[in-house]
Amino acid sequence: MSTKVELDLSDPWNRLQFAYENCTMKQLTEGHYGKYENGKLSVCGIGWALHASGIPDSELKPNLICSIKNLGAGQIFIGALRHYGLPKEERRKIRVCPMPDCASTGRLQMILEHLNECHKIPIRNIGKLVPIIRNDQRAKPTFADCCKVFVSDIKKLVS
Secondary structure, rough: OOHHHHHOOOHHHHHHHHHHHOOOOOOOOOOOEEEEEEEEEEEHHHHHHHOOOOOHHOOOOOOHHHHHOOOOOOHHHHHHHHHHOOOOHHOOOEEOOOOOOOOOEHHHHHHHHHHHHOOOOOOHHHHHHHHHHHHOOOOOHHHHHHHHHHHHHHHHHHO
């Protein structure tokens, strides 16, 4: 017998989780926030979070203005994270990828992009990982850990 968990949507992390878990669009695993395919908009995980926060679909499509807004630090998504209510320190905190045997680290935006693009996790499942990303107390990978992952990635590319 399963119990339904009610999210307290006054919490910004729960709002982000709720948005991801309730994705209704086809997922892109590479490229830009959004892309029209056969007249329908497909989005990456970040694109969905932007769409759910109220960013117009026209701003998700690849274009010069969107590229300029995102030079450097992904300003559109940072604004969306602000919209969800995440404080600056939570947006900037360096986090570890929640997937086992992955040494990727980065700010929240990078980790969410990484899960979508590198691990090809479905958007709804990324939502299920949001509490893990939020509460992860693991130590950040060492330089040696990162080197092992880098060598492993190179071996995969070469073979």
